[in-house]
Amino acid sequence: MADLHTPSGQRTRVWRLPRYVRGPKPRRRTELGLLLLVWVIIALLFSLASLGTKGNLPTHTVSFLGGILGLTVAVHLANRWLVPYANPVMLPLVAFLNGLGYIEIVRWNPVAAQQQATWTMLGGALYVLTLIVVQRTRDLDRYRYLLLLAAVVLMLAPLFPVVGTSINGARLWVHFGGALQFQPVEIAKILLAIFFASYFADKKELLSIPSARVGNRLVLDPRPLLPIILAWGFALMILGFENDIGFAMLIFAVFIALLWVATGRFTYLALGLGLFGAGAWVATRYFTQAHARISIWLDPWSQAQGRGLQLVQTWYSMGSGGVGGTGLGLGHAGSYVPFLTTDLIYGAIAEEMGFIGSGILVIALALLIGAGFHIAQRCRTDFARLAATALTLVLGFQSFFILAGVLRILPFTGITLPFVARGGSSLVANYVLIALLLRISNDAGPEWAESDVVEAEQATATFGPN
Numbered sequence: 001m002a003d004l005h006t007p008s009g010q011r012t013r014v015w016r017l018p019r020y021v022r023g024p025k026p027r028r029r030t031e032l033g034l035l036l037l038v039w040v041i042i043a044l045l046f047s048l049a050s051l052g053t054k055g056n057l058p059t060h061t062v063s064f065l066g067g068i069l070g071l072t073v074a075v076h077l078a079n080r081w082l083v084p085y086a087n088p089v090m091l092p093l094v095a096f097l098n099g100l101g102y103i104e105i106v107r108w109n110p111v112a113a114q115q116q117a118t119w120t121m122l123g124g125a126l127y128v129l130t131l132i133v134v135q136r137t138r139d140l141d142r143y144r145y146l147l148l149l150a151a152v153v154l155m156l157a158p159l160f161p162v163v164g165t166s167i168n169g170a171r172l173w174v175h176f177g178g179a180l181q182f183q184p185v186e187i188a189k190i191l192l193a194i195f196f197a198s199y200f201a202d203k204k205e206l207l208s209i210p211s212a213r214v215g216n217r218l219v220l221d222p223r224p225l226l227p228i229i230l231a232w233g234f235a236l237m238i239l240g241f242e243n244d245i246g247f248a249m250l251i252f253a254v255f256i257a258l259l260w261v262a263t264g265r266f267t268y269l270a271l272g273l274g275l276f277g278a279g280a281w282v283a284t285r286y287f288t289q290a291h292a293r294i295s296i297w298l299d300p301w302s303q304a305q306g307r308g309l310q311l312v313q314t315w316y317s318m319g320s321g322g323v324g325g326t327g328l329g330l331g332h333a334g335s336y337v338p339f340l341t342t343d344l345i346y347g348a349i350a351e352e353m354g355f356i357g358s359g360i361l362v363i364a365l366a367l368l369i370g371a372g373f374h375i376a377q378r379c380r381t382d383f384a385r386l387a388a389t390a391l392t393l394v395l396g397f398q399s400f401f402i403l404a405g406v407l408r409i410l411p412f413t414g415i416t417l418p419f420v421a422r423g424g425s426s427l428v429a430n431y432v433l434i435a436l437l438l439r440i441s442n443d444a445g446p447e448w449a450e451s452d453v454v455e456a457e458q459a460t461a462t463f464g465p466n
Helices: 025-054 061-082 090-108 110-133 138-142 144-159 185-202 204-208 225-241 245-263 266-286 288-298 309-321 345-378 382-406 424-443 447-462
Strands: 002-005 011-014 164-167 170-176 180-182 212-214 217-219
Touching: 025 061, 025 090, 061 090, 061 110, 090 110, 090 345, 090 424, 110 424, 138 144, 138 185, 138 382, 144 185, 144 225, 180 424, 185 204, 185 225, 185 245, 185 382, 185 424, 204 245, 225 245, 245 266, 245 288, 245 382, 266 288, 309 345, 345 382, 345 424, 382 424
Parallel strands: none
Antiparallel strands: 002 011, 164 170, 170 180, 212 217
16 A cells, blocks of 8 residues: 555545556466476476377477477567566467367378468468567457458358368369468358457347337337348358258358357347257258268268268277377277377267266367456457457367367267367467457456556545545
């Protein structure tokens, strides 16, 4: 506590912030300590996987560990410079998930692992670039409709005849000269999430407070909801034409969940369930890929030698892993499961690390999503709160849909497990997503700031002019 004198000579007693919390060092020190722990864990797992496979350490062990160290240190220094007050847990969790996925990828596909390492470096660079470009959270709110336009163009790009290409029945990729190929919908999902958050923050009261009169009763006015439903429906229609059932489910779930968070109206959840039922009926009746995935989900054993092969074989692999796993480098799933390192990498981890290892993976994802919701809770504006919620929902639903598909809780969608599965587009987009979350977290300020301001105001009121 300290005494301050006003120009009129009156004395006011206020609270001073403790010296040790004035700067960003405590949070970044926590982040660095957790990163050190992640480096040790990943190094041990990488060594065990190589010993199990080859009986010796690979020659590129030093370069691998040096690459991880260099990338994470560079991103950590960028956090110290650009987002000093941001959440200290998210980056270590991302590094752990990314490293664990890379170990399984290099175990089964060394060539793909080199590509994944390149995409990881690019993701780290775009992470830093995002923090440099987006210096304030409110800047995203200003360009709401430009973000929507960019998202629509990105989703339409795979349908263009020259650059668009179809792989495994889904037209999601664009390519340039055969050298560069990516999925623009991965970036579009982030832009749509921000657009939804901006629109709901602006129309929050109109969407939650009954203002239209029907007879003698006040009901919710549906007019503010019509423009965003049209935008959302158009996005789902594009994904339907591209046979992308996974991302259609993702955008649908994020939209309905965010609408409920913004308004608190269970009516919208009921509306969402009704729309989901109608959409599922239309998809199974008129979209071949959706019908095939649901039939595999209902009876995979009847197609165990066809479309259901990879799921059935993955379940056998997971069963052989048991509680403790076969051991890193000692599994056999990669020998007979197609697309193991992309769609079904969770099965590879469950086989070699068992229920314990796969459980740790799920816990890490849950902690990452929980950190995102914690950021949303601390936000001071409606837009920042809804933007953090929307971005976290993207990560959460994407993780849930692919895990539920592997475990036969839902039809298998084939979307990637964030930061773990092989896929450059998804990896880079998710690094940008994490950067936006940390920007929002930093703008919310340090956790002690709000409580200390309240204490200072109370102290001023109590020990006011004498």
